[in-house]
Amino acid sequence: MREPENRRVVVALGGNAMTGPDGTATPQAQRAAVAIAAECVADLVASGAEVVLTHGNGPQVGNLLVKNELTAHVVPPVPLDWCGAQTQGTLGFTIVSALESALRRRSIPVPVAAVVTRTLIDPADPAFGRPTKPVGRHLPRAQALHRVAQGQHWVDRGAAGWRRVVASPEPLEVLDARAVRTLLGAGFVAVAAGGGGIPVAHGADGTERGVEAVLDKDLTAALLAVAVGADTLVIATDVPHAMLDFGTERERPIARTTARELRQHAAAGQFTEGSMGPKVEAALRFAEHGGRAVITTLDRITEAVAGTAGTVVAAAG
Template identity: 60%
Template sequence: MRVLLALGGNAMTNAEGRARVEDQVAAAGVAMEAVADLIAEGFDVVVTHGNGPQVGNLLVKNEVAAAVVPPVPLDWCGAQTQATLGFVLMNALEASLARRHLDRRTATVVTRARVAADDEGFRTPSKPIGRFLPADEAHLLVEHGETWQDRGEKGWRRVVASPEPLEILDAPAVRALVEAGFVVVANGGGGIPVVRAEDGSVHGVEAVIDKDLGAALLAETVEAEVLVIGTDVSHAVLRFGQPDAENVETVTVSELRALAAEGHFASGSMGPKVEAACRFVEAGGSRAVITDLPNLVAAVTSPPGQGVGTLVVPD
């Protein structure tokens, strides 16, 4: 059975959200222990990941150096963090596999995701990224072509497009490596956003793709049977934060979509994960699971309906 595991970007930081090198290496070690356990159980695993904290670090470097060197564009930031996190995850996974005396090769594919040049997000950028800055520092970055908005007392913040991923351009390479026995890390951060020109060439664009929606598309494209969305809670939750909060256990796609329509899942956190799970199962996946790392192996290996986490199944 092939499993696509989507790790949140915060899975690569420490409990307080710090993303120092040592924090990321330690967090990768924890995450890859769970992946090694799945491999030991006989699963093929493809790993994808968020990169928000890591891109955030690069954006700070852009801002600090903007008066000296031009800022690195977001597509370059995505490529850099895909390669760096892939390197860290491969090292951690190979160490975990060695402790289990398992001989599996690893690979990272720097992966592009095609988006539409006329996506609505490019006309009205709305996804905030990075930190707040005072007006004079933000204006310097505006001169470099970035879009910043005045957010009142907090200062100015950059906004970018978050277009819909349409195609994972490098999925054939991922599939070939998986079929050759590699454990592959791919499509980090939802994929590097690119558009295709009329002559067939592609070029990167300043945008951020939702990593969960990118994970669902990658899972479908590489013919995974199960999509696991790893997050920092064990379940999607109804009435989150309220006294009558309730875990969502086993649920059909139509039931989950109805709950989402009632407003149970925040757009900036659980909402994209729920949408990704629904899309994957609607596209033919056998099931999707939303859970945390400690429950990852049980969520995948237990019989449907008897594991841990929110299990999404076909209608």
């Protein structure tokens, strides 16, 4: 085992770490996937790093929305912010249990805790005027138009059917970052800001209220990493590097780069919106705040923190 790094690291787990290899989101498949992720994270903790985990929740929220649809005549449907909170709780519990077991097998007495986390957004964000984030299942046209009449936004996806789209506003602040810092200071691994956090806005009375929206988990992870004073942000995905000229004969991996250089590649349209684009943007935002960001696969997160794997984005000078 290497000498302890004594780094503070935020790891953003991709959706592939929360579901089966084929995208299955049964409880059994989710537990199995989380157990695999926990082994990788336990190795990172064993290296001496202080760790915060964040994660996706898209399939889980989608399942809750289907339950809303199928049981609306019996149980009142719950809004998207409630769906986010519920999936944070379920996945937090699952991750905590799996990671505690993995650490116990390594005889590492580090406790783990999950924080149900809120993320502040601006209710005037332009994203509310152009919902684009797909959620839930595809439906036939007639059923979709019935929901459109109820005020929802649905788009025609061709042969697959119609799908609901919702706003994905810019995350502005992780409101519960102080709780995460407190856990880290007490020696915990913290699980926080799942699914990008529960979107909330300031009400007229100064309190926070939930908002019907979903947030990009990687962009929130960058915010969280800055807020907790992390040295490194690792965005764990299903590819070992970000690529230039992806899908062409000139395709090539990006190993080490600067924030300035990567920003130029992003401006040139090198990274697909909705896929690698948000991951690169999150890495850039953290690097431009003085940290180091890495994009790589889950099984290489310890090497990523050491700077020997993935697309390493150096801190902006």
